[in-house]
Amino acid sequence: MTPPRPPHGSHLHHAGCGCAAGGGLSRRRLLLGGAAAGATLALAGxxxxxxxxxxxxxxxxxxxxxxxxxxxxxxxxxxxxxxxxxxxxxxxxxxxxxxxxxxxxxxxxxxxxxxxxxxxxxxxxxxxxxxxxxxxxxxxxxxxxxxxxxxxxxxxxxxxxxxxxxxxxxxxxxxxxxxxxxxxxxxxxxxxxxxxxxxxxxxxxxxxxxxxxxxxxxxxxxxxxxxxxxxxxxxxxxxxxxxxxxxxxxxxxxxxxxxxxxxxxxxxxxxxxxxxxxxxxxxxxxxxxxxxxxxxxxSGMLFGDDPEQGLILDRGRRFVHPQLRIAFDAPDGFRLVNGKSRVTAQHPSGAAAVVDLARGRTPDEALARWAGRAAAGRAEALALNGLPAATVPVRLDSRSGPVRGQAVVAPAPAAGTVVRFLFIAPAGQFGRYDEAFRRMTYSFRHLSAAEASAVQPLRLIVTRVEAADTIRDLSARMPYGAFNDDWFRLLNDLAVTDGLQAGELVKIVTQ
Ligand SMILES: [Zn+2]
Known part of the structure; x- marks a missing residue:
């Protein structure tokens, strides 16, 4: 997640059926599936x-x-x-x-x-x-x-x-x-x-x-x-x-x-x-x-999350952004995905929380502007780890009818910036996730300067093996603890029984 940009439209239209032009090459070998063959018949000509x-x-x-x-x-x-x-x-x-x-x-x-x-x-x-x-x-x-x-x-x-x-x-x-x-x-x-x-x-x-x-x-x-x-x-x-x-x-x-x-x-x-x-x-x-x-x-390429976009830690459960100095946790059963302009916490059922940044003087003002006519109730004040936030239920239209959502806006550490949470669930199911959404909301906090500076990016480094190097020594620089050996062998195509050869290049992951 990086600072906000204007939203973009996203609607695709597809035209009626048509066909590619061009002559056929080795059609016999490439007709692999019944579906493809059926389609060929259906579109004869x-x-x-x-x-x-x-x-x-x-x-x-x-x-x-x-x-x-x-x-x-x-x-x-x-x-x-x-x-x-x-x-x-x-x-x-x-x-x-x-x-x-x-x-x-x-x-x-x-x-x-x-x-x-x-x-x-x-x-x-x-x-x-x-x-x-x-x-x-x-x-x-x-x-x-x-x-x-x-x-x-x-x-x-x-x-x-x-x-x-x-x-x-x-x-x-x-x-x-x-x-x-x-x-x-x-x-x-x-x-x-x-x-x-x-x-x-x-x-x-x-x-x-x-x-x-x-x-x-x-x-x-x-x-x-x-x-x-x-x-x-x-x-x-x-x-x-x-x-x-x-x-x-x-x-x-x-x-x-x-x-x-x-x-x-x-x-x-x-x-x-x-x-x-x-x-x-x-x-x-x-x-x-x-x-x-x-x-x-x-060699030298970033590995894992880019701290400039925030990091997903704790097995996909915690989002930490050292530059924006914010953190929050995803509820059980939800998986965090970090996009460039927003972070989403997604549940297999379709329930989701979408988190992004926006400009705003205060959470109240930003919430009123954001929710607009979708607001379906009175806005309320919240205190999230001591931070003054605001929330309002929203009603969104979906193909299967109106969908209940909840919008929350909290202040970001940077002046004039707010963090927005939109919680949504499939029609009729919001109540099932209400408690999970609440926990995610209340997990929001600001990071201290010390916490933020402790977050350093990992890099992929390529190094030449010296005669005295062992897999144990080289992989000890990696951040995966008990999985260091597995990761080293995976990155370097080494089977469990393979050793190192002096002079060859190997990848390691390190800060
Ligand atoms: Zn593929």
């Missing part, structure tokens, strides 16, 4: 997508619509995932990898773009029309340029197969379930706040779409000279990372975080290997892996 050989059933009339939709959504997606990571050299490096792949795609002239997003979440996203996002959390897990190229090529495959268009065409807002707020909402600002969030982008692809993206990705990366084997090795690392995170959070190892790439891109190493065979891509004569150049590029 439509032209085929040259990447998949499949008729489009995206609901968009041509690739130009993809380009417009992608351009419109890209800034919003980046905003939800921390904005671009401020390192022009690293951004340029990611772009150079994309540029090597693009000439080998069926759509080399799309306005292709890749951005490294400033979030510790491990994932990659493709929007229609060639707009790709890779997170710095994902960059930290890769160990070679070929591994990163494999992810970018896979996302490029989603773009050329027009999977994102199929997915987004289904309606970003519809994915938010019952909390779809209509234009009739009393406060448009409240509606904007509630109706849009990172979760709109994390809906998973189907397994058939994943297979198709892998197949295309293997072709693109092989044609660009990269070792396609890297796609399988990196997927293994990503799976191990998801399992380690689950173990550290006390969850079942198979319980993958909804924001992780393993949840949104459901793949297995076996399926990737199958795709490698199906792709029948010629293996490059001297396949590029580029391990050391890659590690040198990412």
């Amino acid at each position: 439509c032209a085929q997508n040259p990447a998949t050989g499949r008729s489009s059933f995206t609901g968009f009339s041509d690739i130009g619509d993809d380009v417009r939709l992608g351009a419109q959504e890209y800034p919003k997606l980046l905003e939800e995932f921390g904005g671009p990571y401020q390192d022009s050299r690293l951004q340029g490096y990611a772009d150079a990898i994309l540029r090597k792949l693009v000439p080998f795609t069926e759509f080399p002239d799309l306005p292709w773009q890749v951005t490294v997003a400033n979030t510790p979440i491990v994932n990659a996203f493709a929007l229609p029309g060639g707009k790709i996002t890779i997170t710095r959390g994902l960059l930290a897990m890769a160990s070679s340029e070929a591994e990163l190229a494999g992810v970018v090529a896979h996302e490029v495959g989603h773009v050329t197969a027009r999977h994102s268009a199929e997915r987004q065409g289904a309606g970003l807002l519809a994915q938010l379930g019952v909390l779809v707020l209509g234009a009739a909402t009393g406060s448009s600002e409240l509606a904007n706040l509630a109706g849009y969030g990172a979760q709109a982008y994390i809906k998973g692809y189907s397994r058939d779409q994943e297979m198709e993206a892998d197949l295309l990705g293997v072709r693109y990366m092989s044609a660009a000279g990269y070792d396609p084997e890297a796609m399988a090795t990196f997927l293994q690392t990503l799976g191990d990372q998801a399992r380690l995170e689950a173990r550290m959070a006390g969850r079942d190892p198979g319980d993958v975080d909804a924001y992780n790439i393993m949840a949104t891109h459901p793949r297995s190493v076996d399926r990737v290997r199958q795709a490698m065979q199906l792709a029948e891509a010629a293996r490059p004569p001297a396949p590029v892996v580029a391990r050391e150049p890659y590690l040198n590029e990412i």
Whole structure:
């Protein structure tokens, strides 16, 4: 969360059905699913997508619509995932990898773009029309340029197969379930706040779409000279990372975080290997892996949360912002997600708290202005850890009828700034979360200068192993206690029985 900006509109429209133009390539091999085959029949007479050989059933009339939709959504997606990571050299490096792949795609002239997003979440996203996002959390897990190229090529495959268009065409807002707020909402600002969030982008692809993206990705990366084997090795690392995170959070190892790439891109190493065979891509004569150049590029990169945006601590339960000097806790069963302009606490049921910053002289004044005509009762004063706050119930429109919410405004330490909480739940369910929302409200506090300065960012450092170094010594600099060894081995592709070799480069995480 960073200081406030004007809210943005978020409504997608999708046009009637149409098809991509272009000739078919290897259609036989790429018709992977019954659904795709059925769609081809239903739209007999439509032209085929040259990447998949499949008729489009995206609901968009041509690739130009993809380009417009992608351009419109890209800034919003980046905003939800921390904005671009401020390192022009690293951004340029990611772009150079994309540029090597693009000439080998069926759509080399799309306005292709890749951005490294400033979030510790491990994932990659493709929007229609060639707009790709890779997170710095994902960059930290890769160990070679070929591994990163494999992810970018896979996302490029989603773009050329027009999977994102199929997915987004289904309606970003519809994915938010019952909390779809209509234009009739009393406060448009409240509606904007509630109706849009990172979760709109994390809906998973189907397994058939994943297979198709892998197949295309293997072709693109092989044609660009990269070792396609890297796609399988990196997927293994990503799976191990998801399992380690689950173990550290006390969850079942198979319980993958909804924001992780393993949840949104459901793949297995076996399926990737199958795709490698199906792709029948010629293996490059001297396949590029580029391990050391890659590690040198990412050395020094932020790891975990960026203190400038606030940190999520305590297994996703506590939000601390050392620069704004505020902290609050999420209730049981809620999960905190830190966007660039707001933090949300989300419950699987759809109940959520949305927290952001705004200008305001006093909480009373800011609350009255914010709630506007959505206010559904009298504002009351609250004292939150000694801070004077104000709250009012609000009524918001949703597709399933009016939804009860509660708005709370508390002062931020910086003069003229307030912190706003909007608590919402699916229709008829607010009472079930009332107590949880209350606890979250009363957990809000200001940090002392000492507490704030104690919060230091972690960085990923690449170092060369000396003869006397041991895994225990090197991993002792990391912040994961009992999990230091696991994290060190995960970051460096070392099996439990593997030792270190003098002279090799290794990643460590340290302050
Ligand atoms: Zn995918």
